[in-house]
Amino acid sequence: MHTPFVSQRLSLFSSVGKNAPPRHLGTRLNADGEFLHELGNTVVCHLVEGSTTQSAIIKARQQLLDMPEASAHLAFTPVSSLHMTVFQGIIERRRTWPYWPKEMPQDAxxxxxxxxYRERLQNFPKLPSFSMEVTGVTPNGLVMKGVTAEDDRIVAEWRNAFAEAFGYRHPDHETYEFHITFAYIIRWFDPACLPLWQRALDRCLDELRSAAPIIEMRPPAFCEFSDMKHFEELIVFDPI
Incomplete structure (x- = not known):
């Protein structure tokens, strides 16, 4: 009997073998899919407003929203919040090194x-621009990497420079997977529905890579946020 294909990446969303709820439940969002206050700051690249890329990504996001299980299992962020994180800043609930700089009190x-950080980032170096492409689609959103090896090197240079300014490196600093979040999972998926999701995700990826082979994004910006629905740009780092 033929077993429908489900990728290893998608199988991570299955309820099989899961004894705990999704990791952001109760801190970033609740079981009703409502986003909770979670103050912090970060460095992101927002999508270019009105671009071909934005249109293609909104279409891909809508295709996932239209899946039959989406509303029960996923909480979608607004279109206006779509971004790629370049470097993870600090967040209210993580106040110990290496997620918080040693030189600042943990109760700040x-x-x-x-x-x-606004003061520290005034002297941030000028760095080259980089180009990113989509390499995968999951129920959470898009998986990204540099278009070329040189783009990978440059975006790593940006991350290293921000690590210097922020005063820490997360344990996954070297292996961080770039992404654009569409949604957060609120409950695990019945494995029976995953083959249908796999076909939809594969179709989304093909269409998106054809429509937007290079993802048009604004320059990296230092942002503040109070939840996952809006990231207010405070400092924009124009590349060389």
Whole structure:
């Protein structure tokens, strides 16, 4: 009997073998799919407003929204929030090194930390631009990497420079997978529905790579946020 194909990446969303809820449930969002306050700051590239890329990504996002299980299992962020994280800043619930700089008190407010980084980032070096492409689609969104090996090198240079400015490197600093989040999972999927999802995700990837082979994004920006629905740009780092 033929077993329908489900990729290893998609199988991570299956309820099989799961004894705990999805990791962001209760901190980033609740079981009703409502986003909770989770203050922090970060460095992201937003999509270029009105671009071909934005249209193609909105279409891909809608295709996932239209899947029969989507509303029960996923909480989608607004289109206006779509971005690729370049470097993870600090967040309210993670206040120990290596997620928080050693030189700042662990009870500093998020506003104090954002002010601290706004001052530190005034001397951020000028770096080259980089180009990214989509290499995968999951129920969470898009998986990204540099278009060329040189793009991978440059985006790593940006991350290293931000690590210097922020005063820490997360354990996954060297292996961080770039992505654009569409949604957060609120409950695991019945494995029976995953083959249908696999076909939809594969179709999304093919259409998106054809429509937007290079993802048009704004320059990296230092942002503050109070939840996952909006990232306010405070400092934009125009490349060389």
């Amino acid at each position: 407010s998020i506003d104090q930390m954002t002010t601290f």
